Amino acid sequence: MATVPAFGLRRLNSRQWLHTFRPPPPPSLSHSLSCSASPSSLEESEEDTLSNTTTTTVTTNPNNYNKTKSFFPKRGQSSCDTGPSPASASSAASPAKRAAMPRSVLLYSIQVQVTKLKTITPHMDAVEAPCEYAPHCGGCKAQNLLYEAQFRLKEQQVHELVVHVGKFSSKDPEFISIMKPIVPCDIQFNYRNKSSYPRLCRWSSHLEIKKWVPKELLQEQREGADDHALGLHAPGFFDRVLNVDKCLLQSEPANRVLAAIQDCWRDPQLGLSSYNCHSHLGFLKYLMLRTGRDVRTGLPELMVNFVTSSYKPELLKPLVEKCVAIPEVAEVLYKIIEECACLKGDDSEIVLDLFCGTGTIGLTLAKRVRHVYCYEVVPQAISDARWNAKLNGICNASFVQGDLNKIDDNFGKGFPKPDIVISDPNRPGMHIKLIKYLLKLKAARIIYVSCNPATCARDIDYLCHGVTEKNVEGCYRLRSLQPVDTFPHTPHTECVCLLELVDSWLLSSFLPYIQLLRFSSRFSPVL
Numbered sequence: 001m002a003t004v005p006a007f008g009l010r011r012l013n014s015r016q017w018l019h020t021f022r023p024p025p026p027p028s029l030s031h032s033l034s035c036s037a038s039p040s041s042l043e044e045s046e047e048d049t050l051s052n053t054t055t056t057t058v059t060t061n062p063n064n065y066n067k068t069k070s071f072f073p074k075r076g077q078s079s080c081d082t083g084p085s086p087a088s089a090s091s092a093a094s095p096a097k098r099a100a101m102p103r104s105v106l107l108y109s110i111q112v113q114v115t116k117l118k119t120i121t122p123h124m125d126a127v128e129a130p131c132e133y134a135p136h137c138g139g140c141k142a143q144n145l146l147y148e149a150q151f152r153l154k155e156q157q158v159h160e161l162v163v164h165v166g167k168f169s170s171k172d173p174e175f176i177s178i179m180k181p182i183v184p185c186d187i188q189f190n191y192r193n194k195s196s197y198p199r200l201c202r203w204s205s206h207l208e209i210k211k212w213v214p215k216e217l218l219q220e221q222r223e224g225a226d227d228h229a230l231g232l233h234a235p236g237f238f239d240r241v242l243n244v245d246k247c248l249l250q251s252e253p254a255n256r257v258l259a260a261i262q263d264c265w266r267d268p269q270l271g272l273s274s275y276n277c278h279s280h281l282g283f284l285k286y287l288m289l290r291t292g293r294d295v296r297t298g299l300p301e302l303m304v305n306f307v308t309s310s311y312k313p314e315l316l317k318p319l320v321e322k323c324v325a326i327p328e329v330a331e332v333l334y335k336i337i338e339e340c341a342c343l344k345g346d347d348s349e350i351v352l353d354l355f356c357g358t359g360t361i362g363l364t365l366a367k368r369v370r371h372v373y374c375y376e377v378v379p380q381a382i383s384d385a386r387w388n389a390k391l392n393g394i395c396n397a398s399f400v401q402g403d404l405n406k407i408d409d410n411f412g413k414g415f416p417k418p419d420i421v422i423s424d425p426n427r428p429g430m431h432i433k434l435i436k437y438l439l440k441l442k443a444a445r446i447i448y449v450s451c452n453p454a455t456c457a458r459d460i461d462y463l464c465h466g467v468t469e470k471n472v473e474g475c476y477r478l479r480s481l482q483p484v485d486t487f488p489h490t491p492h493t494e495c496v497c498l499l500e501l502v503d504s505w506l507l508s509s510f511l512p513y514i515q516l517l518r519f520s521s522r523f524s525p526v527l
């Protein structure tokens with residue numbers, strides 16, 4: 001991922017994976033990292049000038065990128081770099097910023113040390129974050145950026161990655177029709193249907209002994225406030241939890257359940273203790289809220305999952321009684337996938353659904369195809385997928401549990417050649433073994449769904465252009481790339497890419513002409 005919009009600042013994430021697959025990009029691909037900085041070594045007048053600009057240039061060559069760099073520049077942090085070349089200065093910085101840059105920045109290597117951070121002028125797209133926890137939580141860092149600016153940045157990010165990492169030319173006239181404009185999210189809040197992730201992730205709702213308190217509230221805390229918290233991880237701490245009564249991203253019903261639990265779980269009469277991850281003492285560990293819909297009735301459903309250190313369901317009974325359920329689901333992504341699949345609808349096609357999770361994509365398509373073969377590594381997801389198929393009365397879907405990073409030559413023997421492959425990997429993207437397999441399989445169409453535009457760009461590059469270092473030839477053509485903003489106020493963007501096998505693309509492009517030729521030759525002896 002190239003840049004993350006936040007507070008008018010831009011951060012360049014680590015692109016460690018590039019080391020493994022590609023040589024570093026040429027210097028022309030460097031981007032700039034914006035941060036407020038006061039170089040203490042510069043003269044007074046220059047310091048003033050520079051602190052009024054907002055730019056310090058740091059090259060994004062992955063070899064130079066310091067993985068431990070924090071999201072925001074920190075006091076005392078220093079970075080050593082060459083000043084922008086006249087070329088990059090002219091392209092990367094606005095004329096106003098360029099004019100404000102001291103000459104030394106343009107001509108010499110500089111070391112910048114951050115001594116003071118101060119917002120001089122808010123970014124023109126800055127808005128007030130609607131969530132009271134935004135300054136402390138860190139879950140949705142882009143909340144105080146105008147939503148329109150958020151999704152434009154995401155669109156630009158996908159575009160840049162597809163050009164620089166995917167090596168598609170933006171000058172190619174066809175590229176304009178391939179790159180679709182981003183689909184913004186209709187629901188900018190309350191869209192999240194799951195509010196719990198692995199332990200180290202800040203988005204888990206945790207019950208832990210260590211309550212994290214913002215600095216300004218420390219006094220209040222010392223004056224006897226409760227030291228237990230149910231909420232989200234404080235940024236950068238695995239053992240501190242910021243108490244949260246409401247999260248604007250999770251669904252309204254999930255918030256109502258959270259409020260009901262917050263209301264009573266500390267009641268001493270219930271005898272509930274929160275878990276301490278250091279001493280391993282305590283009962284309540286995690287709370288997971290998942291919003292969904294009953295597939296038979298379409299009625300809303302909310303799953304509330306308490307993770308405890310021991311099995312004592314009777315202790316949870318009072319909390320369970322407090323919980324209510326009303327859901328919300330966003331289905332736009334599945335509609336786009338279905339459109340891309342362009343199914344004939346005559347029950348003749350075979351679909352291979354890779355990384356199927358609980359089978360949602362495959363099952364959405366199953367009623368219009370001959371058979372769907374689905375693969376997934378998590379056994380529980382496979383049994384849920386089978387259950388989903390049963391509930392929906394779908395008999396033409398098979399689910400296989402297996403690790404797609406460890407496929408061997410036998411992979412593919414269990415199903416006929418698919419017409420369409422759906423691949424929806426998690427953030428690391430597809431393993432090279434799977435890419436090689438797909439290039440050998442040569443299905444007519446691949447729909448690549450991705451939650452990480454960087455690995456998506458890499459994988460479509462491999463599928464279309466091959467991997468020279470590995471002697472692999474690409475055989476697909478990118479037909480469309482649709483970014484979808486499924487997670488407003490966070491840096492995440494989903495992409496749905498349609499790739500067509502070059503042979504079948506040529507055939508479908510020239511088929512009308514071939515038919516015309518045949519038709520003409522039948523009626524015209526000249527041809």
Ligand SMILES: C[S@@+](CC[C@H](N)C(=O)[O-])C[C@H]1O[C@@H](n2cnc3c(N)ncnc32)[C@H](O)[C@@H]1O
Binds near residue numbers: 381425426
């Ligand atoms: C982005 S989710 C896809 C979810 C699914 N397509 C859906 O719409 O619900 C990625 C899925 O890939 C699975 N996965 C991750 N690594 C895998 C691997 N090496 N082999 C097979 N499945 C894997 C994850 O468990 C997860 O369910």
